Amino acid sequence: MRSSAPATPRHARLAVAAYGASLLGVIALGLMLSLGNSELQGEYAAKTEMLDRLRKTGATGVAKTGASAAQVATIIAPTETIAASALQKQIVDRLKDAGGAVQSAQAEPTRETTPDGLQRLVAKLTFESSTTALQRLLFDLETGAPFMFVEALTAQPATAASAGMSVDDRLRVTLAVSGYWKSGAGGGQRAP
Numbered sequence: 001m002r003s004s005a006p007a008t009p010r011h012a013r014l015a016v017a018a019y020g021a022s023l024l025g026v027i028a029l030g031l032m033l034s035l036g037n038s039e040l041q042g043e044y045a046a047k048t049e050m051l052d053r054l055r056k057t058g059a060t061g062v063a064k065t066g067a068s069a070a071q072v073a074t075i076i077a078p079t080e081t082i083a084a085s086a087l088q089k090q091i092v093d094r095l096k097d098a099g100g101a102v103q104s105a106q107a108e109p110t111r112e113t114t115p116d117g118l119q120r121l122v123a124k125l126t127f128e129s130s131t132t133a134l135q136r137l138l139f140d141l142e143t144g145a146p147f148m149f150v151e152a153l154t155a156q157p158a159t160a161a162s163a164g165m166s167v168d169d170r171l172r173v174t175l176a177v178s179g180y181w182k183s184g185a186g187g188g189q190r191a192p
Helices: 009-065 069-073 080-098 131-143
Strands: 101-113 118-130 148-157 170-182
Touching (some): 080 131, 080 148, 080 170, 118 131, 131 170
16 A cells, blocks of 8 residues: 655645745734724724713713703793794704804694604704804704704705805705704793
């Protein structure tokens, strides 16, 4: 009986080269996965820190006013009409703080209520702003108190430039935002 042919030096070198290439490939893959994992961990840590700051800001705001969480989450007003007006004012103020220019605004109560007795209010605005101001406004609306929810957003380039801005930097935005008002909040009743 004959044993298999002994490996030639050429076969041995090819086997060592293949093993070395495989080993380098596994090491490179491990390093890439490790770097990707480190980036994800850093992103996770940054977002966790941001969430903690938002929680502290919310808790501090509630503690300063002495209000309950429900009072912070809803519009406080004696009637639904005043509540709708307050929603509109808060949105317009936030828009101006962000650097936008209001062209039209309208807010009104709806007949939609939640099982908890919260009545939905809707505000519709048309305004001009830069992209940065729009981002700032949306962040402020969705993270601030009382709770507001962006329901619709349409943005298109502005047709004319405002003072100090080029047309390319301005957007004409139509925005629909909703908030909630608790019937009877502040001791009032629902308007007829």
